[in-house]
Amino acid sequence: MKTLKNWAFGLCLCGTVGLLGVSFSACGAQGGNAGADAADSVAASDKNAVIETIMARRSIRKYTDQPVEREKLEQILECGINAPSGMNQQPWQVRVVDDAEYINGITEVYKKANPEAAGESGFKNMFRNAPAVIFIGSPANGGGQFDCGLLGENMALAAQSLGLGTCFLGGPVRFMLDNEECAPYVERLQFPEGYTLLYALAVGYPDESPEAKPRDASKAKFVE
Ligand SMILES: Cc1cc2nc3c(=O)[nH]c(=O)nc-3n(C[C@H](O)[C@H](O)[C@H](O)COP(=O)(O)O)c2cc1C
Numbered sequence: 001m002k003t004l005k006n007w008a009f010g011l012c013l014c015g016t017v018g019l020l021g022v023s024f025s026a027c028g029a030q031g032g033n034a035g036a037d038a039a040d041s042v043a044a045s046d047k048n049a050v051i052e053t054i055m056a057r058r059s060i061r062k063y064t065d066q067p068v069e070r071e072k073l074e075q076i077l078e079c080g081i082n083a084p085s086g087m088n089q090q091p092w093q094v095r096v097v098d099d100a101e102y103i104n105g106i107t108e109v110y111k112k113a114n115p116e117a118a119g120e121s122g123f124k125n126m127f128r129n130a131p132a133v134i135f136i137g138s139p140a141n142g143g144g145q146f147d148c149g150l151l152g153e154n155m156a157l158a159a160q161s162l163g164l165g166t167c168f169l170g171g172p173v174r175f176m177l178d179n180e181e182c183a184p185y186v187e188r189l190q191f192p193e194g195y196t197l198l199y200a201l202a203v204g205y206p207d208e209s210p211e212a213k214p215r216d217a218s219k220a221k222f223v224e
Pocket residue numbers: 057058059060061128167168169170171172199212213
């Protein structure tokens with residue numbers, strides 16, 4: 001097995017993953033011969049909008065107070081639900097919350113349980129300080145999580161392409177599910193019977209530009 005030594009493969013891999021989210025680019029405009037495009041994009045990666053978007057995305061944990069336009073949130077949702085899913089079952093429920101009363105109200109519960117977190121500099125809310133949060137629900141029997149992940153990455157990349165930052169959130173969702181005082185807020189998401197909250201995606205205008213965290217290229221290899 002040959003370890004991948006250069007980032008060109010990383011780009012190729014990203015290009016392939018990116019092509020899974022063709023509908024994301026359809027939110028902009030791209031189509032045609034996807035396979036050929038992927039190959040070309042390795043050579044001309046610095047001109048490929050999908051690859052640039054993938055490589056530029058970072059988890060953002062500081063946001064400006066600027067609200068996210070509903071049009072942009074709608075576009076992000078559209079890209080999300082155009083993700084592939086097994087047998088096109090679309091095993092997800094997606095809820096957008098940009099209501100400060102909701103976000104600040106549940107953050108009060110969080111602050112009560114985690115006073116030290118609330119004291120961190122720049123702390124605005126429990127969703128990594130974002131003004132909007134997208135909650136993703138999946139079947140309570142544990143199915144659909146792969147599909148929900150694809151939906152989320154489509155949304156994160158769409159947001160990135162629209163000048164927005166995102167952060168996937170597992171910790172705050174665990175808190176919401178474990179803390180009884182959060183129950184009314186989970187209820188307000190109105191997931192249908194048989195669905196449970198899986199994760200959330202913070203969305204907002206970034207107020208930081210973090211460096212990429214290191215990636216272990218040895219985890220992706222060619223089989224010779
Ligand atoms: C399933 C999942 C759960 C995550 N949960 C959290 C979280 O609760 N809080 C947080 O700050 N970041 C969370 N992250 C973000 C990761 O820490 C981040 O993606 C990782 O460190 C790589 O950094 P990057 O996104 O900037 O490339 C989560 C990411 C994923 C995919």
